[in-house]
Amino acid sequence: ASTAATSVSIxxxxxxxxxxxxxxxxxxAWQAERQLTKSMLIYPxxxxxxxxxxxxxxxxxxQYRRGLNKLVPFLEPLVHKGLRxxxxxxxxxxxxxxxxxxxxxxDPNGPVIRSIQLLRQRFPQLFIVVDVCLCEYxxxxxxxxxxxxxxxxxxxxxxxxxxxxxxxxxxxxxCVAPSDMNDGRIRAIKLKLIEEGIVHSVTLMSYAAKxxxxxxxxxxxxAGSTPSFGDRKCYQLPPGGRGLARRAxxxxxxxxxxxxxVKPAGQYLDIISDAKELGKDLPVAAYQVSGEFxxxxxxxxxxxxxxxxxxxxxxxGILRAGATIIVSYFTxxxxxxxxx
Ligand code: PBG
Ligand code: ZN
Numbered sequence: 033a034s035t036a037a038t039s040v041s042i043x044x045x046x047x048x049x050x051x052x053x054x055x056x057x058x059x060x061a062w063q064a065e066r067q068l069t070k071s072m073l074i075y076p077x078x079x080x081x082x083x084x085x086x087x088x089x090x091x092x093x094x095q096y097r098r099g100l101n102k103l104v105p106f107l108e109p110l111v112h113k114g115l116r117x118x119x120x121x122x123x124x125x126x127x128x129x130x131x132x133x134x135x136x137x138x139d140p141n142g143p144v145i146r147s148i149q150l151l152r153q154r155f156p157q158l159f160i161v162v163d164v165c166l167c168e169y170x171x172x173x174x175x176x177x178x179x180x181x182x183x184x185x186x187x188x189x190x191x192x193x194x195x196x197x198x199x200x201x202x203x204x205x206x207c208v209a210p211s212d213m214n215d216g217r218i219r220a221i222k223l224k225l226i227e228e229g230i231v232h233s234v235t236l237m238s239y240a241a242k243x244x245x246x247x248x249x250x251x252x253x254x255a256g257s258t259p260s261f262g263d264r265k266c267y268q269l270p271p272g273g274r275g276l277a278r279r280a281x282x283x284x285x286x287x288x289x290x291x292x293x294v295k296p297a298g299q300y301l302d303i304i305s306d307a308k309e310l311g312k313d314l315p316v317a318a319y320q321v322s323g324e325f326x327x328x329x330x331x332x333x334x335x336x337x338x339x340x341x342x343x344x345x346x347x348x349g350i351l352r353a354g355a356t357i358i359v360s361y362f363t364x365x366x367x368x369x370x371x372x
Pocket of ligand 2 (some may be wrong): 212
């Protein structure tokens with residue numbers, strides 16, 4: 033009778049025995065649907081119009097604003113370690129470079145267009161993404177052209193932003209990524225790419241679900257793009273707006289986006305997972321934004337956790353949610369960490 037009781041309790045226990053499936057580091061790695069690889073990473077670069085500049089951004093640890101002359105020496109070792117992609121943000125620093133229309137955004141002698149040309153020539157294998165927005169170039173710091181009452185004029189903004197995107201594409205950008213959140217800009221850019229006969233060779237990545245909030249501060253320090261009045265709540269999404277984000281994602285897929293981005297990442301993992309579900313047939317990108325990066329650094333510095341461990345853990349969460357492209361300020365570190 034005692035033997036029978038033992039076999040019953042062992043049989044009843046089978047489904048509760050999980051440890052054996054992940055007792056080995058490799059077996060643990062197999063639990064993930066997606067493993068972080070170097071080719072998933074896009075590294076943000078802030079490019080100033082002062083060619084010799086190389087300035088540390090105090091609120092964004094280890095990140096610099098660089099002029100054209102500093103770019104190649106900085107990138108050379110990273111490309112050698114396996115850097116596959118960068119996203120460029122132009123930062124006009126010279127007095128008089130900003131106006132109400134963001135005229136300098138597509139200045140052929142401006143930092144973005146010149147750096148696209150330089151990087152294409154010096155790093156032929158590097159995939160060049162270019163952020164498309166006006167906030168760095170407008171004197172009011174908003175992501176478009178304004179009406180007299182200070183609200184966004186959507187039509188004028190879309191016309192202008194789609195022109196800027198075409199200039200970047202013609203200069204050699206592999207991918208244009210509008211981050212402005214004006215309605216209808218994906219369609220406008222796609223149509224102009226068709227008109228120009230370059231739609232077959234340019235990837236269109238939409239910042240489709242971009243939420244307003246307090247995680248963009250260090251970026252605005254870096255890019256000098258803090259709005260001079262008001263905020264971005266009438267064009268960036270409210271943090272609770274999951275349904276609105278789903279509508280924006282579906283809209284941008286229908287307008288011709290090739291890649292859908294969610295931003296920020298860590299606070300919006302449900303949105304990443306929604307994007308993957310709604311856009312089953314598209315790659316989903318996530319932007320671990322400046323505030324997330326700086327928070328992780330601050331907490332590591334305060335002894336809350338180890339920096340590298342949290343860089344991986346936060347990134348693995350983003351992959352688990354469904355992203356396969358990650359815009360990350362940790363990219364240089366990951367290139368080292370993923371080599372060992
Ligand atoms: C705006 C833009 C923002 C970021 C990139 N492009 C946000 C904003 O200023 O509203 C944020 C990226 C980051 O915080 O790292 N066009
Ligand atoms: Zn903007």
